[in-house]
Amino acid sequence: xxxxxxxxxxxxxxxxxxxxxxxxxxxxxxxxxxxxxxxxxxxxxxxxxxxxxxxxxxxxxxxxxxxxxxxxxxxxxxxxxxxxxxxxxxxxxxxxxxxxxxxxxxxxxxxxxxxxxxxxxxxxxxxxxxxxxxxxxxxxxxxxxxxxxxxxxxxxxxxxxxxxxxxxxxxxxxxxxxxxxxxxxxxxxxxxxxxxxxxxxxxxxxxxxxxxxxxxxxxxxxxxxxxxxxxxxxxxxxxxxxxxxxxxxxxxxxxxxxxxxxxxxxxxxxxxxxxxx
Amino acid sequence: xxxxxxxxxxxxxxxxxxxxxxxxxxxxxxxxxxxxxxxxxxxxxxxxxxxxxxxxxxxxxxxxxxxxxxxxxxxxxxxxxxxxxxxxxxxxxxxxxxxxxxxxxxxxxxxxxxxxxxxxxxxxxxxxxxxxxxxxxxxxxxxxxxxxxxxxxxxxxxxxxxxxxxxxxxxxxxxxxxxxxxxxxxxxxxxxxxxxxxxxxxxxxxxxxxxxxxxxxxxxxxxxxxxxxxxxxxxxxxxxxxxxxxxxxxxxxxxxxxxxxxxxxxxxx
Amino acid sequence: xxxxxxxxxxxxxxxxxxxxxxxxxxxxxxxxxxxxxxxxxxxxxxxxxxxxxxxxxxxxxxxxxxxxxxxxxxxxxxxxxxxxxxxxxxxxxxxxxxxxxxxxxxxxxxxxxxxxxxxxxxxxxxxxxxxxxxxxxxxxxxxxxxxxxxxxxxxxxxxxxxxxxxxxxxxxxxxxxxxxxxxxxxxxxxxxxxxxxxxxxxxxxxxxxxxxxxxxxxxxxxxxxxxxxxxxxxxxxxxxxxxxxxxxxxxxxxxxxxxxxxxxxxxxxxxxxxxxxxxxxxxxxxxxxxxxxxxxxxxxxxxxxxxxxxxxxxxxxxxxxxxxxxxxxxxxxxxxxxxxxxxxxxxxxxxxxxxxxxxxxxxxxxxxxxxxxxxxxxxxxxxx
Numbered sequence: 001x002x003x004x005x006x007x008x009x010x011x012x013x014x015x016x017x018x019x020x021x022x023x024x025x026x027x028x029x030x031x032x033x034x035x036x037x038x039x040x041x042x043x044x045x046x047x048x049x050x051x052x053x054x055x056x057x058x059x060x061x062x063x064x065x066x067x068x069x070x071x072x073x074x075x076x077x078x079x080x081x082x083x084x085x086x087x088x089x090x091x092x093x094x095x096x097x098x099x100x101x102x103x104x105x106x107x108x109x110x111x112x113x114x115x116x117x118x119x120x121x122x123x124x125x126x127x128x129x130x131x132x133x134x135x136x137x138x139x140x141x142x143x144x145x146x147x148x149x150x151x152x153x154x155x156x157x158x159x160x161x162x163x164x165x166x167x168x169x170x171x172x173x174x175x176x177x178x179x180x181x182x183x184x185x186x187x188x189x190x191x192x193x194x195x196x197x198x199x200x201x202x203x204x205x206x207x208x209x210x211x212x213x214x215x216x217x218x219x220x221x222x223x224x225x226x227x228x229x230x231x232x233x234x235x236x237x238x239x240x241x242x243x244x245x246x247x248x249x250x251x252x253x254x255x256x257x258x259x260x261x262x263x264x265x266x267x268x269x270x271x272x273x274x275x276x277x
Numbered sequence: 278x279x280x281x282x283x284x285x286x287x288x289x290x291x292x293x294x295x296x297x298x299x300x301x302x303x304x305x306x307x308x309x310x311x312x313x314x315x316x317x318x319x320x321x322x323x324x325x326x327x328x329x330x331x332x333x334x335x336x337x338x339x340x341x342x343x344x345x346x347x348x349x350x351x352x353x354x355x356x357x358x359x360x361x362x363x364x365x366x367x368x369x370x371x372x373x374x375x376x377x378x379x380x381x382x383x384x385x386x387x388x389x390x391x392x393x394x395x396x397x398x399x400x401x402x403x404x405x406x407x408x409x410x411x412x413x414x415x416x417x418x419x420x421x422x423x424x425x426x427x428x429x430x431x432x433x434x435x436x437x438x439x440x441x442x443x444x445x446x447x448x449x450x451x452x453x454x455x456x457x458x459x460x461x462x463x464x465x466x467x468x469x470x471x472x473x474x475x476x477x478x479x480x481x482x483x484x485x486x487x488x489x490x491x492x493x494x495x496x497x498x499x500x501x502x503x504x505x506x507x508x509x510x511x512x513x514x515x516x517x518x519x520x521x522x523x524x525x526x527x528x529x530x531x532x533x534x535x536x537x538x539x540x541x542x543x544x545x546x
Numbered sequence: 547x548x549x550x551x552x553x554x555x556x557x558x559x560x561x562x563x564x565x566x567x568x569x570x571x572x573x574x575x576x577x578x579x580x581x582x583x584x585x586x587x588x589x590x591x592x593x594x595x596x597x598x599x600x601x602x603x604x605x606x607x608x609x610x611x612x613x614x615x616x617x618x619x620x621x622x623x624x625x626x627x628x629x630x631x632x633x634x635x636x637x638x639x640x641x642x643x644x645x646x647x648x649x650x651x652x653x654x655x656x657x658x659x660x661x662x663x664x665x666x667x668x669x670x671x672x673x674x675x676x677x678x679x680x681x682x683x684x685x686x687x688x689x690x691x692x693x694x695x696x697x698x699x700x701x702x703x704x705x706x707x708x709x710x711x712x713x714x715x716x717x718x719x720x721x722x723x724x725x726x727x728x729x730x731x732x733x734x735x736x737x738x739x740x741x742x743x744x745x746x747x748x749x750x751x752x753x754x755x756x757x758x759x760x761x762x763x764x765x766x767x768x769x770x771x772x773x774x775x776x777x778x779x780x781x782x783x784x785x786x787x788x789x790x791x792x793x794x795x796x797x798x799x800x801x802x803x804x805x806x807x808x809x810x811x812x813x814x815x816x817x818x819x820x821x822x823x824x825x826x827x828x829x830x831x832x833x834x835x836x837x838x839x840x841x842x843x844x845x846x847x848x849x850x851x852x853x854x855x856x857x858x859x860x861x862x863x864x865x866x867x868x869x870x871x872x873x874x875x876x877x878x879x880x881x882x883x884x885x886x887x888x889x890x891x892x893x894x895x896x897x898x899x900x901x902x903x904x905x906x907x908x909x910x911x912x913x914x915x916x917x918x919x920x921x922x923x924x925x926x927x928x929x930x
Contacts (some may be wrong), residue, residue, distance in 0.1 A: 003694050005639040005843075009654045030653075051644055051654055052435045052834035052841040077859045083437040092654045094642065152877070238858045240830040243691040246845070247827030248855060250795075251875065253884025258691060276869035310836045364849060431834050444816065444852050447902075451820030452586070452635040452847050459902045461582040461608045469815035469902050483581060494853050495867060497813045504606070504903045 004243035005135045006032050007049060008093045011156040013069050015089055018155035021076045022120065023085060024061070026069040030096060042101030043234060044128030047242045048072065048084070049094030050162050056080045057239040059099060059124035059258070063131055072096070073123040073155075092150050099242040099253055100261050103128040104232055108204045111230075112140035114196070118147045118189055118209025122156060124234045124261070125208050133166050140202060142169045145190025147213065151175050151182040169240065200225045206262075208234040214271040219263055233272075265270040284333035284433065287319035289353055291339025291346050292373060292403065296420040297364035298338055311427070314434060334359045334433060336426070340366040340403045342372060347409055354410040359433065362406040363426060365522045367417035369491055371421075374403040374525035380532075404527070406414035416441060419489040419522045422474050433502045442473050443494035448487055449473040455480050467518060470496040470528075497530035503511075512535035518544050523543040547850035549726035552764035553768065555743040557616070559759060560592045566758050570669035575631060577621065582610060584624030586631075586670065596621055603714035606904025619670060619738045622714040625821045627675040631666060632699050633682060633826065636846045637693075643840050663698035669683065669706045671732070673725030674717075674894035676707060678823030680731060684886045685826045688866050704751060705734035711775035713782040716895030718908055721786030724892040726779040737772035745773040761869060785895070785908045788915040792889070793880040795915060800872065802919045808910055811903055814850035818905070819874065824890045829854060850874050879911065 028057055029035035045059045056078070063072035076085050087093070103129060113132055117125045131187040132139050144163060148154055153171065164171040172192050174185035185192065191214060206223050207214050214233050237249035237256040244258030252271045254260065259267070271277040288298060302308060302323060311317075315334075319327045335357035354360055365371050376383050383401055408413050411505045416425050429439040446468035449519050450457070458480050459466040466485035472493040480487050492498075498519065505515045518532030555563070568590075569576050576589040578813040579596040580703065589595070591746075595618040600611045603622070610621075671679075686696035708725035719725030728735050732751035736743040744764045747753040764772075788795070818824045829848035834841035850873045856863035864870045882890035897908055898906045 003658060004691060006658060007656045009656060015441045049642075049843070050435075051642060052431065052832060052838060053437050054830055054832040054843070078857075079432075079440060082433065086436045090651065092652060094654060094656060131683070167596055223553060236333075236858065238856075240828070241845070243693075244688070245685060245691065245693060245826065246829065246848070248829065250849075250881070250885075252876070253881035274800070275731070276864050296843065307836050325839070330762060382558055386899060428833075428837055431836055431838065434838060442852070442854075445814070446807040447815040447817050448820065448847070448852065449623075454584065454630060454635070456581040456625065457817065457900055457902070460900050463607075466902075469813040469817075495814050495870075497752075497811075497867065500811050500813055502901050515715075 001063065004099075004177075004241065004245075005095045007097065010070075010093050010095045012087055012089050012091050012093065013127075014121050015087065018073065019153060020157055022073060023076075023083075024071060024073045025061075025087070026071050027093065027095065028069050032143060037043055038098075040071070040091070040098035041102030042072075042084065042105060042131045043124060044098035044100050044123075045261060046070070046072065046097035047239070049096070050080055050083045050087075053083045053241070054080050055094075055096070056084070056129045057075050057099075059127075059234070059261070061126045063121050063127055063134065065134065073126075075120050096142070096242060099239075099257055101232075101259065102205065103131075103206050104264075105131055105261050106249070106274055108132075108206075112139070112142070112199055112203045112204045114143045114145070114198065114203055114221075115143045116189065116193070116205065116207040116209070116214075118213040119149070119153065121207070121209030121234070122146050125206060126156070126159065128206055129163060133163060136166070136168060140168075140199075142166075142206050143196060143198075144171045146171075146173045147176065147209070147274075148173070148214065150178045151179045166174060187220075189199060190216045193224070196224075198224060198226070203230065205231045206234075207232070211235075211273045218269075218272075219248065232262055233265065234261045235263060235268065236261065282436055283316045285318050285330065285338070286334050286430070287328070287330065287332040287353075287357070288316045288317070288322070288336045289319065289328070289338065289349075290344040291323055291337065291350070291367065291406075293339030293364065293366045293371065295322055295338070297367070300363075300420045300423045301336070301426060304427065307423075307427055311430065315430065329356065331356045332358070334361060334430070337362050337367045337406050338364050340371045340405060341400070341402045341409055342373065343399050345398070350406060350409050351462065359413045360410065361414045361416060361423045361429060362412050363416045365404045365417065365489060365491065366403075368415045368417045368460050368526075369523040370403045370405050370524050370525040372429070372524070374498070374536070375520065377402045377525055378520070415439070415440060417472055417491040417523075422476065425474055445469055445493040445496070446473045446475070446477060446480075446490070447469045450477045450480050453477055453481065453492040458483065458485055459504075461506050463519060465508060465510055465514075467501075469501055470498055487518070487521060488529070489522045496528060498528060500534055502532060512536045512543060516540060516541050551746065552715070552769050553745040553756060553759075553761040553894075554764040554768055555690060555745045555759065555761055557618075557741050557743075559761070560743075562759055563755070564589075564592055566755055567667045567704075570665075570755070572665045572784070574667045574669065576669040577619070577624070579610060579822075582609060584621050586624070587670070588894050589669070592618070595619075600712075601714060603716045603899040604904070605716065605898050606901055607742075610756065610901050615640070616736050616741070618656050619708045619736075620712055622671060622710060622712055622717060623894060623895060623896065627823065628668060628671055628679050629823045632669065632679065632703065633686065634695075636831070636844055637695060637845050637861075639845060641683050641840065644838065660860055661694050661698035663702040665702050665704070666699070667704040667706065669708070671705050671707045672710055672894075673728045674774075674892045675706075675717045675726035675823055676705070676728060676731045677719075677892040678894070681824045681888060681890065681892070682826060684888075691823055693796070696800070704755075705732045706734045706736065709737040709740055709772070709776045710779045713779045714895060714899070716785065716898040716906075717783050717893065718785040718787065718895060719893035720780040720783050721789075722889060722891055722893035725860055727776050730900065737776060739768060739771045739775065742768065744768050785898075785906070787891070787893075787908055787911055790915065792911065793883050795918070796876045796880040797909075799914050800876070802917075803913050804910065804913045804917075805872045808905060809866065809912075811905055812867050812871050813903060814851045814867045814870055815902060816851045817900050817902060818907075819849040819851060820847060821896040821900040822878075823894060823896070824878075824892060827855065850859045850877070875907070875910065878907075
């Protein structure tokens with residue numbers, strides 16, 4: 001195992017504005033050998049470093065097969081992400097990673113996959129969706145549910161169009177509040193689970209979003225007789241080290257950075273959504 | 278960096294002792310570096326005067342104690358993109374805010390002390406900048422730390438807000454391996470309720486902290502006050518521990534007055 | 547190792563031990579009486595040891611007393627011991643230089659911190675300190691997530707452990723099973739008796755040092771005297787933790803009223819976590835030089851009692867003291883088992899002594915144990 005604090009320089013190749021407070025950066029590790037050797041699993045994350053400011057943990061959006069660059073989508077919330085927002089194409093940052101345990105894409109082979117995401121939870125599931133669509137012969141039907149509060153928060157338009165057009169794939173994008181400009185679904189994303197036609201014995205669920213949303217979504221899935229162990233969630237905490245040392249990302253007995261960020265429901269359910277954990 | 282692209286900085290003085298401005302100036306080589314990075318357009322203590330210029334960052338030292346000052350702070354706010362209050366006076370009202378506790382006595386004192394009291398035009402209270410205009414960042418301390426001020430400028434130049442720690446002094450004290458003066462010597466140390474930032478000056482010199490950096494985040498003044506009672510401090514003395522340099526910081530004001538009331542009750546009995 | 551051989555080291559030969567360690571290029575760290583407490587700092591001669599100094603500890607109180615007792619290790623402990631020497635309070639992880647390349651592009655040059663590793667001989671580690679080090683080893687030396695900075699210091703550490711011959715009123719290592727007798731992780735182990743130490747070696751390195759001292763073997767009466775002292779130290783302890791599955795106890799009492807009660811007293815000042823020899827939480831710290839050409843990325847000790855510890859996306863998960871204290875205790879005595887297969891408490895009593903308001907971890911745990919207020923019971927009541 002190499003030094004978890006080993007950090008490499010990366011260059012911003014492209015910067016895409018997704019919404020008022022969300023943007024995507026495509027980065028390239030500047031040392032070609034390092035970039036070539038960089039391997040990750042969908043669902044893992046990187047620690048991105050902004051010079052003189054610090055690091056933030058951001059999930060990897062790109063497909064491992066996309067070798068030209070690594071993609072990250074960032075929402076402007078804290079001081080570090082606000083600093084990242086100001087970067088331009090050609091600017092340099094630091095990258096440590098990848099860290100954590102990704103989506104159970106091996107276990108999902110031969111199964112139907114249900115993806116449920118809320119808000120920017122659509123970013124960490126993107127790599128899993130692309131991975132499955134690229135290798136569709138290995139998987140059963142794919143259903144994608146994405147919930148957003150307002151239509152203005154809808155990002156990745158092209159991606160969702162592409163997924164919708166893919167064979168054997170159903171996409172539902174739902175806004176919480178009605179909106180005249182919105183032509184897709186309306187209502188809480190979790191409400192759509194009830195009406196889904198699923199082969200519950202063959203379905204594996206992968207979800208990412210606010211904890212309360214994931215808790216409700218998991219409850220709905222369990223009600224539909226999907227086994228708890230076939231439900232996976234990607235958790236989010238403030239990580240400082242990425243390697244299970246700093247203690248910031250603990251939820252009870254697990255470290256989100258090391259044991260997750262993707263957990264099976266039984267691993268995390270004891271304290272999921274519990275205030276203070 | 279040429280002066281056209283250099284951010285403009287102003288340092289304004291209000292009711293204060295000028296000590297905060299010295300924190301700005303007493304930095305040796307860094308001051309020279311700073312002058313290359315920014316354009317200091319107004320800084321009375323350093324002899325540069327242009328109070329009405331539009332600036333990127335305005336640093337405010339001192340509290341608001343006259344109507345002229347209140348008017349002036351509004352003007353500065355209009356002229357500044359980013360406004361930073363520095364020091365105990367600008368963030369909490371300073372030691373002079375003790376007059377806020379005396380109700381109508383200010384007029385009486387004025388007449389007693391000054392030969393021509395009619396020339397003094399002061400407000401009945403001393404208040405922090407935040408009581409009058411929107412403040413973007415507060416750097417507490419009496420005086421504030423030079424390194425926090427300079428870090429703030431560095432962060433501004435890097436396009437981010439400075440992350441001023443709000444933790445209790447104890448965290449920093451333990452990191453520096455300083456023996457706790459409260460536990461090992463029974464001194465009335467305010468460290469557990471005081472914001473870190475001073476570099477643990479007093480405890481590292483075997484003295485108790487007297488809270489010149491203001492209240493830390495999530496503090497428990499009542500529990501600490503009760504501990505001081507066990508250490509044989511009178512309620513009057515405990516009250517004074519809170520009502521000192523940052524007497525009008527809300528948490529210290531509340532609990533200082535609480536112990537003062539307790540002392541008062543004892544006196545009646 | 548031949549830790550069944552007992553040597554006798556007279557007090558008079560202690561200076562020789564120090565000088566041999568010096569010849570072997572060790573920096574020597576030992577206990578001293580500084581600023582009213584026992585502090586482990588660099589020592590050069592045996593006179594610096596706290597001869598005859600007794601420590602008295604109660605919740606929130608620590609006092610030293612000078613006596614005529616001719617013993618160097620009759621104190622129990624101070625606020626820190628091994629932890630700051632292995633897991634530094636502040637540590638540089640990498641530095642970054644910002645430079646313009648020939649195309650006027652700003653490049654970042656990352657320089658990892660060096661694994662600097664002074665050879666350190668640490669005199670006076672106690673059973674609780676070593677039990678805590680074993681726990682920190684699990685955190686920082688895990689196969690998959692190895693901390694090279696901790697490792698380099700750990701590999702260069704030579705441990706001269708000392709058995710406790712006295713317990714303070716806050717010690718409870720006997721109840722956690724971690725002391726007072728040292729059983730592991732030492733190079734040399736000493737037990738102080740009248741005018742002498744009974745010495746055992748735990749490693750080849752330890753033996754190599756001891757062989758140079760040309761010691762005679764301890765007599766059975768010396769060994770008996772040493773054993774009695776250590777046994778006595780264990781018997782002096784009055785505090786203990788409940789003998790039950792503490793993980794289940796605490797996690798089934800997350801809504802116990804005691805959490806509110808302790809939150810009224812707790813200062814949330816972080817002292818307990820900073821003196822705890824097993825607490826490992828830290829945060830990152832970035833320090834850029836003013837001209838913006840260079841920056842250092844550090845880690846610094848943090849605590850679950852700060853707001854930064856549970857900050858996420860503009861909110862704080864543990865926004866009050868009740869939640870913070872509960873996090874600390876449920877982790878230390880509960881979820882620590884899930885993470886490392888052991889309790890996070892070694893019974894050193896430091897969190898009790900160095901809490902400015904004297905909150906007692908054993909008392910808090912018993913308060914919940916004695917009046918278990920199972921969450922399920924509460925829910926049942928609510929339903930009724």
